[in-house]
Amino acid sequence: MGGNVPPYSVRPDAGEGVTVRAFRGRRGSWLIVTLAVASVLLMVPTPARSSGAAPILRPPGPNVRATTTVPGLERPGPATGAGPAIAPTWIPAWKNLTSGVNPGPGASAGITYDPSVGGLVSFGGYFGPTGLGTSGYTWKEVDLQWSNLSGSLDTTPGALAGVQNQFTYDPAFGGDVLYGGRDSATNEYSSTWLFKNGAWDDLTSTLPGAGVIGPLAGGDMAYDAADGYLVLFGGSPCYTCTTFNSNTFVLTSTGWSELSTSVAPPGRVGGQMVYDPSVGGLVLFGGRDPAFDYFGDTWLFRAGNWTQLEPAQAPSLRATFSMTYYAPGGYVLLYGGCPARGCIGGTEDTWIFQGNTWTNLTTLAAMGGPPGYLNSGAMAYDATVGAAILQGGVARTSTGAQQDSFATWGYAWPLRSNFTASGSTVLVGSELSFLTSVSGGALVYSYQYTGLPANCMPGNVSAFLCTFTVAGNYAVTSVVRDLVGSYINITWMIHVFGPLVVALTASPDPAEVGVPLEVTTTLSGGIDANRSFEYSGLGLGCTGSDLPTFSCTPDAAGLLTLRVEVTDDSGSALSGPVSVPVDPRLAVEGVLAVPDPIGLHSGTNLSVTVSGGVGPLTYTWVQVPTGCASADQPTIPCQPTAAGTYPVVVRVSDTLGVSGNAQTNLTVNASSSPSPPHGGGSTNSSSEVLVYAAIGGAVAAVAIVAVLLLRRRPPATPAK
Numbered sequence: 001m002g003g004n005v006p007p008y009s010v011r012p013d014a015g016e017g018v019t020v021r022a023f024r025g026r027r028g029s030w031l032i033v034t035l036a037v038a039s040v041l042l043m044v045p046t047p048a049r050s051s052g053a054a055p056i057l058r059p060p061g062p063n064v065r066a067t068t069t070v071p072g073l074e075r076p077g078p079a080t081g082a083g084p085a086i087a088p089t090w091i092p093a094w095k096n097l098t099s100g101v102n103p104g105p106g107a108s109a110g111i112t113y114d115p116s117v118g119g120l121v122s123f124g125g126y127f128g129p130t131g132l133g134t135s136g137y138t139w140k141e142v143d144l145q146w147s148n149l150s151g152s153l154d155t156t157p158g159a160l161a162g163v164q165n166q167f168t169y170d171p172a173f174g175g176d177v178l179y180g181g182r183d184s185a186t187n188e189y190s191s192t193w194l195f196k197n198g199a200w201d202d203l204t205s206t207l208p209g210a211g212v213i214g215p216l217a218g219g220d221m222a223y224d225a226a227d228g229y230l231v232l233f234g235g236s237p238c239y240t241c242t243t244f245n246s247n248t249f250v251l252t253s254t255g256w257s258e259l260s261t262s263v264a265p266p267g268r269v270g271g272q273m274v275y276d277p278s279v280g281g282l283v284l285f286g287g288r289d290p291a292f293d294y295f296g297d298t299w300l301f302r303a304g305n306w307t308q309l310e311p312a313q314a315p316s317l318r319a320t321f322s323m324t325y326y327a328p329g330g331y332v333l334l335y336g337g338c339p340a341r342g343c344i345g346g347t348e349d350t351w352i353f354q355g356n357t358w359t360n361l362t363t364l365a366a367m368g369g370p371p372g373y374l375n376s377g378a379m380a381y382d383a384t385v386g387a388a389i390l391q392g393g394v395a396r397t398s399t400g401a402q403q404d405s406f407a408t409w410g411y412a413w414p415l416r417s418n419f420t421a422s423g424s425t426v427l428v429g430s431e432l433s434f435l436t437s438v439s440g441g442a443l444v445y446s447y448q449y450t451g452l453p454a455n456c457m458p459g460n461v462s463a464f465l466c467t468f469t470v471a472g473n474y475a476v477t478s479v480v481r482d483l484v485g486s487y488i489n490i491t492w493m494i495h496v497f498g499p500l501v502v503a504l505t506a507s508p509d510p511a512e513v514g515v516p517l518e519v520t521t522t523l524s525g526g527i528d529a530n531r532s533f534e535y536s537g538l539g540l541g542c543t544g545s546d547l548p549t550f551s552c553t554p555d556a557a558g559l560l561t562l563r564v565e566v567t568d569d570s571g572s573a574l575s576g577p578v579s580v581p582v583d584p585r586l587a588v589e590g591v592l593a594v595p596d597p598i599g600l601h602s603g604t605n606l607s608v609t610v611s612g613g614v615g616p617l618t619y620t621w622v623q624v625p626t627g628c629a630s631a632d633q634p635t636i637p638c639q640p641t642a643a644g645t646y647p648v649v650v651r652v653s654d655t656l657g658v659s660g661n662a663q664t665n666l667t668v669n670a671s672s673s674p675s676p677p678h679g680g681g682s683t684n685s686s687s688e689v690l691v692y693a694a695i696g697g698a699v700a701a702v703a704i705v706a707v708l709l710l711r712r713r714p715p716a717t718p719a720k
Helices: 686-712
Strands: 008-011 067-070 073-075 093-096 110-114 119-123 132-135 138-142 145-148 167-170 175-179 192-196 199-202 220-224 229-233 248-252 255-259 272-276 281-288 294-302 305-309 322-326 331-335 350-354 357-360 378-382 387-391 394-396 402-404 408-412 416-421 425-427 431-439 446-450 463-467 472-481 487-497 501-507 517-524 532-536 549-552 558-568 571-583 587-594 604-611 618-622 635-638 644-653 659-669
Touching (some): 272 322, 272 331, 281 331, 331 378, 431 472, 501 558, 587 644
Antiparallel strands (some): 067 487, 093 408, 119 138, 220 229, 294 305, 322 331, 378 387, 416 431, 431 463, 446 472, 587 604, 644 659
């Protein structure tokens, strides 16, 4: 068949293992549902391995501590990036990415990754939903954006299906090779087409050996990178044939040829064959024979020979499933399939083949999915976006009915990111480098940063430099988004300090012997890490400390000249000298009453003698007789009003709380001659009394001398 076959043709019955409903005639106005393809973004840790379990699967790239968010399915996780990364085991997951324009519903379409395109190329397939038809459209997907190329093509292979595994990229030809296929009238084809540089080229008439294979649909074709040629096995030469192809054919630059092998798998349709670089060969699984007996065998084609493998377990018998090599995991990925003739939708399990071991990942890979009951879906690994893409197929509704699938699903490692900075505690003016490392998800990534100072605007980059000019705490957050909007937030805390400034104080100032002295170093700026304190100028019984605040008790009077040097990761700074005089300790030496004793109503002065202490001092006089002034003074006047002996007590306190007492006994004798005390005219002092006594004695002495002189005078002579 050539380019004259219409893009769509309709037939009444079902194809290999596929039952779809009749096409309703929307040929020219077929509604293509908008779809977008993306990778899966969920992290699921694997359980512990047991005997016979599959190898632990780990993706490439850094492990992260992060919050991974899938739109519509959030999963919490640590949010801060400063600190060690966690190292979990990662399992990819399915995600429904149905949005945007895509090839629409279809089954048994061909799909392959084309590195020259940078994405996937899809061709043909059955379609519905109410009838069975075949499609001749060619689609291209680049960066998860699908575009229909059919309108720009001069020629196409026609409307074909049954090419789910008969369409693949061949690097020797630099394009996508399509062999055979089946139209809506159940006619099988033997043509070889090449899609290259955006155009189809029919190689059937020019390629040597093109007729060696014959008509074929439902076969298995893959490029063997180890041997350097395309391999085709199985398939049905006609819709009603009772014998399927069991021969092996290879395509090289010299054309098609049959490869003779001593052992070969049974002929089949609906199987899948993919190249597995980890084993250096092609892995073939499943399919069915003409009697609709299903296979569950695993074969390896390597170095031109077939070998049947005997894994301990394998997926159940099935055909028309989807299979591709998932490069990030290093394994073959299988999904769904039809387990029996007339199956409704198919199965919904996910398996991987690694080494010689099949592992059922249905539960682990179900986060965000899975695609549900499905068979005949077209699946290929898109190396550009890093995801396995599953498009179309035949699905089952919630009521158990069969319907064509409009969905696009992605299977990939979760989007992973690691955000680091060259420091977390720095001084003002420091320049830090930031790096966001990303893997998984769906390329291309976009980067956004928050929490940076105003002078830093890195834009959409994974690495940048930033100078912090203002002190403070910065919660710098990296937000990474992939092509489908899934994102990861990671926050790195940055503490920016100003220059180290030190202030030294001591209290009390002045200090006093025997009174605790508190020395305090107040800091601002600097880096609060590995900080030390070195004090000098101590003495008088005080020793230093490696703390910002300490106390000591001086044991001698004198002068302290204090200094401190503070050292941290930012450097060192000095403060001082701070001079602190240390006064002697307060001592109350005694109290006197002058005169003492005194007569009633006579005056006296009470005085206390002290030394040392930190003034001002406080004097409290207690138990003084009535008539004495109780003032806050070291000397008080006193004129008792009652005789008796009085134990006078005075308490002296300084400003630091040091205090002492002194006591004396004041004797007041009974007397009727009042003598006002000195001071204010109300009392006489003892000196005044002595003066008065001296004067009186002098007057008495003069009188005595005069009397004696008069007695010694001779008598007078009488007059004549």
